[in-house]
Structures are given as structure tokens and as C-alpha cells.
Amino acid sequence: MEKSIEVIAAKILSVVEKKRLSMRLVMEHYFRKNQDVEIIRGVVRAYLLGLLRKYRILDAFAENLLDIQVSTLGSFQRSLLRSILYESKFRDVKRRRLESLLKFARKNGLKITWQDVVLVKNTPIREVLRRYQGVERVAVEYSLPTWVVEYSFKLLGKRESFKLFKAFNKRQPTWIRVITNRTTREKLLKVLERRGFEAFPDKDFDDLIGIRRGEGLARIPEHKSGLFVIQEKASVLVGYVSGFREIFVDFTSSPGLKLSHISERTGYGIGFEIKHRRIPSMKNILERIGSRDIIDIVNTDSRVPPLRRGSSNILLDPDCSSLGRLGVSPEIRLWITPDYVSRHREEQRILLKSASGVLEKGRCLIYSTCTFTIEENEENINWAVEELGLEVVEVEPFIGVEGIGVPFAQRLYPHIHHTIGFFVAKLCKI
Ligand SMILES: C[S@@+](CC[C@H](N)C(=O)[O-])C[C@H]1O[C@@H](n2cnc3c(N)ncnc32)[C@H](O)[C@@H]1O
Known part of the structure; x- marks a missing residue:
């Protein structure tokens, strides 16, 4: 059982939750140490994504039907419980397998029986949801923190929010940027097709490809030899709207995706990064895609x-x-609280001020975030205009929806643009 998908998923999930680390990072570490199960890596990832997009429903089943207070369990037990309930409720698993899993769970101190899982399997979700009201009910149904639902309702209205929540729980394309001085999009599309990927050219950017099921992409030879990099469409947009043609500094640069994209156009770029331990992997990425020589870190x-x-x-x-990553990195849902927003806003303003302080007249600053809160986006932009004397300027291309009260800023949403939730604006010192 130790090496079954359900238990591996629980082990990974428990570290993710306890240390508030990204699933990608914890999985990387786990599979480096357990190479004998490397073959099921993709399955474990898909399993975890599915589970996390349902975690509040699973907890609701545990609390309302089984009388288990999920928050009182240790982190491994909680993850194992979620994993078992996900398996029983949403997957068509064989009885024998589930029984061994239950045995393993009991050995690990989790009091759960065959009758419990049968009860969960046979009880319709709406039955459990009925015990919740209003915003809380929506939050459980979409497995989102309650405050996020409340926040989104206020900011975007209910109609738009429901579309957003649905998109967060749906698979979106994986985006890859073609390294155009090494290959062409057409050639890469053909190779990807040969390798069995359902790939399509993006309609907005001619160095971008969307992949409908992106599992295993990072392991194909074309990735290893740096013909492409996995990069969100929203992130690629930044390279285009920057319009930078000469030397620029990326103030917050790791893992260096936007930095490399823009440097390909300017011929040189400098990346600042505060976290020393993030630099080696950034160097590896840049090395792999051939940008290392044109970038100083x-x-x-x-x-x-x-x-x-x-x-x-x-x-x-x-x-x-x-918050814009709640779909692609659903683990964030386990720990994100409103004070993340206020803390980040303060930090962002400090950085905006320091950046503006070294900006000469006529030079510009691109500001972007992967969240949809107004505090970290439009409010910061308005603050920079009023307090730092910067001016928001029109940009090309404009593929998003207009920033809230800030015309030239653009917002991207998963339910409209099939990207992560994103914000970008260009501010210049006039
Ligand atoms: C959102 S990520 C940047 C992603 C990057 N632009 C890309 O597209 O690949 C923010 C990065 O800024 C770094 N950072 C945060 N505060 C910083 C600071 N005060 N000085 C320099 N880097 C900082 C973080 O460690 C993190 O690596």
C-alpha cells in the first residue's frame, strides 16, 4: 500500500499542506527520492489535482456523515482521509483495493470502516451541500476558501464569479513558448503531434502553443534540448506588452521566464532575485533554452x-x-487567507517605490501579478500614479478585459482567456 497512488498522493499532500509548498516542488522531491514509482508520476499529479478541486466536498462528507472533524487530524491522517474519500466517491475503485487502503489507514490511526466509505459513495453530494447556506455552500461546492467566494462576488458579481469558479475546477490548456531562434512553431507543432499531444497554435502570439493534455511534456527530448519552455499565456503577454527594445532589469525574476522572453528581444537583460536558492534552477532553465549568455543574474x-x-x-x-492560480495550483486553497492580500500589497508598494526611484524620465515599468484582487492590482496602480508620479500608458496587444477603473491595464481570467487569472499594466515616467 505504501507505494499505491492514494498513499503517495496523501504523503505529498501532507507535506504540501504542512509546509505550504507548491505541489510541483514536493512532487519533484518525492519522485527524485522514489524513482521506482516515477512511472505513475503523471497519474499521481492528476489524482492530486482532482482531489484538491474537491477537498471541501470531501471534508464536508467526513464531518457531516462520518462525524470526523478534519481539522483535528494530523496532517498525514487528514490527507489520507481525503485521498480515501476521493477514491471512494469520485473514482470507480475495486473493493479489494479499497479494503487494503482502509486497513492501511487504520494502522495509521484513522478510524474509518468499509461501511463509512459505502455511506459516502451512496450519499449524493447535494444531500451534504444542503447542510450549508449561502456563500459557505458555494465555497464547499466549488472547494474554495469561503472568503475567496465572498471576495469574488463583491468584485465581479455572482454571474461572472460562477463562471470563474467553474473554470478553476476545469482543465485548462498547458501553454508552451517556442524558443524561436532554435525552431519554428510549425516544426514544433508537428513534433508534438507525432508524440501524441493535442497541440494548437495560439491565436494571439505566434511563439505560443497550447496543449490540451500537457502531462509528460517536461520529459520529452524537445523540452530537454530547449526548443520550448512551459510558460503561461498570461506570462507571455507581459513580454509583448513590455515593448522593451533595450536594456531592462527584472526586479523579481526567478524562475526567469519573462526575463528570458524579453531578453530575446532586447539582446540583454538583468534579473534581480532575493532568494539565493532559487538561482541555480533559474540558471538551468536559462541554460537549457540558450538565454544564459544574454542575461546577468x-x-x-x-x-x-x-x-x-x-x-x-x-x-x-x-x-x-x-488567487489567479487557484485552478492550476489548487493547493493554494488549503492555506490562503485575506491577510496574504494585505501583506503582499504592502510589499508590492515598497517594490513599486524602489523601482520608480531608479526610473529615468521616459522609461517605463511593467507591473504584473497572477492574482485578481483589486488591492494588489488597480489600487497599487492608482497609488503609483498619485504617490510616485507615474503614468499608465496604452499597450499593444490588448487581449484582456480592461482593469477595474484603470483603462489601459488588462486583466485575464481563466473562464474568458483560458489562462491563469492575471493583471498587467505599463507605467511610465513622463
Ligand atoms: C512571481 S515570482 C517572479 C516570476 C518571474 N517573473 C517569471 O516570470 O519567471 C516573484 C519572484 O520575486 C522574488 N522576490 C520577492 N521579493 C523580492 C525582492 N525584494 N527582491 C528581489 N526579488 C524578490 C521571489 O523570490 C520570486 O522568485
């Missing part, structure tokens, strides 16, 4: 940038509450 704190006021443009893509 500086391990520094951009709140006090080692720059004099100068003639470079700036990219600022700071850490954020990541």
Missing part, C-alpha cells in the same frame, strides 16, 4: 536595488496572493 533585494537612477526599463512581477 544578481542575488539582491530589490527593495534597495543596487542601481543608480538610469536608463533601463523595469519589469516588476512581484510575489502576490496568487
Whole structure:
């Protein structure tokens, strides 16, 4: 049982939740140490994505039908319980397999019986949902933190929010950027097709390809030899709207995807990164796609940038509450709280101020985040206009919807653009 999909998923999930790490990172670590089960890596990932998109429904079953208070369990037990309930409720599993899983669970101190899983299997979801009211009910149904649902209702209205929540729980395309000085999009499309991927050219950007089922992409030879990089469409948009043609500094650069994209156009770029441990993997990516020679990386704190006021443009893509990633990285749902928004907003303003401080007249700053909160987006832009004297300028291409009260800023949403939720604006010192 130790090496079954359900138990591996529970082990990974428990580390993800306890340490608040990304699923991708924990999986990377797990499968490096357990190479004998590498073959089921893709299945475990799909299993975890499915489970996380249902985690509140699973918890509701445990609490209402089995009388198990999920929050009082240890983190491995909680993850194992979720894994077993997901298996019983949403997958067509064989009885023998489930029985061994239950035995394993009981050995690990989880009091769950065959009768319990049968009860969960046979009780319709609406029966359990009936015990919740209003916003809480929507939050359980879509497995989102209640405050996120409340926030979205206020910001976007109910109609739009429901579309957004549905999109968060649906598979979106995986986007890859073609390294155009190594191959063409057409050639890569053919190779991907030969390898069995359902790939399509993006309609907005001619170096972008969408893949309908992206599992295993990172393991094909074309990825290893740097013909493409897995990069969100929203992130690629930043490269286009920057319009940068000469030296620029990326203030918050790891893993370096936007930095490399823009540097391909400018011929040179500098990346600042505060976290020393993020730099080696960034160097590996840049090396792999052939951008290492045109990029300098500086391990520094951009709140006090080692720059004099100068003639470079700036990219600022700071850490954020990541609400736009609730679909692709559903693990965030386990720990995200409203104070992430306020804490990030403060940090973002400090970085906006330091960036503006070194920006010369006529130079511009691109500001982007992967969240849809107004505090981290339009409110920060309005603040930068009022307090720092920057001006929001029109950009090309404009593929998103207009920022809330900030005309030239653009927002992207999974239910409209099939990307992560995203915000980007260009601010210039006039
Ligand atoms: C959202 S990520 C950037 C993603 C990157 N632009 C890309 O597209 O690949 C933000 C990065 O900024 C770094 N960071 C946060 N605060 C920073 C600071 N004060 N100075 C420099 N880097 C910082 C984080 O460690 C993180 O790697």
C-alpha cells in the first residue's frame, strides 16, 4: 500500500499542506527520492489535482456523515482521509483495493470502516451541500476558501464569479513558448503531434502553443534540448506588452521566464532575485533554452536595488496572493487567507517605490501579478500614479478585459482567456 497512488498522493499532500509548498516542488522531491514509482508520476499529479478541486466536498462528507472533524487530524491522517474519500466517491475503485487502503489507514490511526466509505459513495453530494447556506455552500461546492467566494462576488458579481469558479475546477490548456531562434512553431507543432499531444497554435502570439493534455511534456527530448519552455499565456503577454527594445532589469525574476522572453528581444537583460536558492534552477532553465549568455543574474533585494537612477526599463512581477492560480495550483486553497492580500500589497508598494526611484524620465515599468484582487492590482496602480508620479500608458496587444477603473491595464481570467487569472499594466515616467 505504501507505494499505491492514494498513499503517495496523501504523503505529498501532507507535506504540501504542512509546509505550504507548491505541489510541483514536493512532487519533484518525492519522485527524485522514489524513482521506482516515477512511472505513475503523471497519474499521481492528476489524482492530486482532482482531489484538491474537491477537498471541501470531501471534508464536508467526513464531518457531516462520518462525524470526523478534519481539522483535528494530523496532517498525514487528514490527507489520507481525503485521498480515501476521493477514491471512494469520485473514482470507480475495486473493493479489494479499497479494503487494503482502509486497513492501511487504520494502522495509521484513522478510524474509518468499509461501511463509512459505502455511506459516502451512496450519499449524493447535494444531500451534504444542503447542510450549508449561502456563500459557505458555494465555497464547499466549488472547494474554495469561503472568503475567496465572498471576495469574488463583491468584485465581479455572482454571474461572472460562477463562471470563474467553474473554470478553476476545469482543465485548462498547458501553454508552451517556442524558443524561436532554435525552431519554428510549425516544426514544433508537428513534433508534438507525432508524440501524441493535442497541440494548437495560439491565436494571439505566434511563439505560443497550447496543449490540451500537457502531462509528460517536461520529459520529452524537445523540452530537454530547449526548443520550448512551459510558460503561461498570461506570462507571455507581459513580454509583448513590455515593448522593451533595450536594456531592462527584472526586479523579481526567478524562475526567469519573462526575463528570458524579453531578453530575446532586447539582446540583454538583468534579473534581480532575493532568494539565493532559487538561482541555480533559474540558471538551468536559462541554460537549457540558450538565454544564459544574454542575461546577468544578481542575488539582491530589490527593495534597495543596487542601481543608480538610469536608463533601463523595469519589469516588476512581484510575489502576490496568487488567487489567479487557484485552478492550476489548487493547493493554494488549503492555506490562503485575506491577510496574504494585505501583506503582499504592502510589499508590492515598497517594490513599486524602489523601482520608480531608479526610473529615468521616459522609461517605463511593467507591473504584473497572477492574482485578481483589486488591492494588489488597480489600487497599487492608482497609488503609483498619485504617490510616485507615474503614468499608465496604452499597450499593444490588448487581449484582456480592461482593469477595474484603470483603462489601459488588462486583466485575464481563466473562464474568458483560458489562462491563469492575471493583471498587467505599463507605467511610465513622463
Ligand atoms: C512571481 S515570482 C517572479 C516570476 C518571474 N517573473 C517569471 O516570470 O519567471 C516573484 C519572484 O520575486 C522574488 N522576490 C520577492 N521579493 C523580492 C525582492 N525584494 N527582491 C528581489 N526579488 C524578490 C521571489 O523570490 C520570486 O522568485
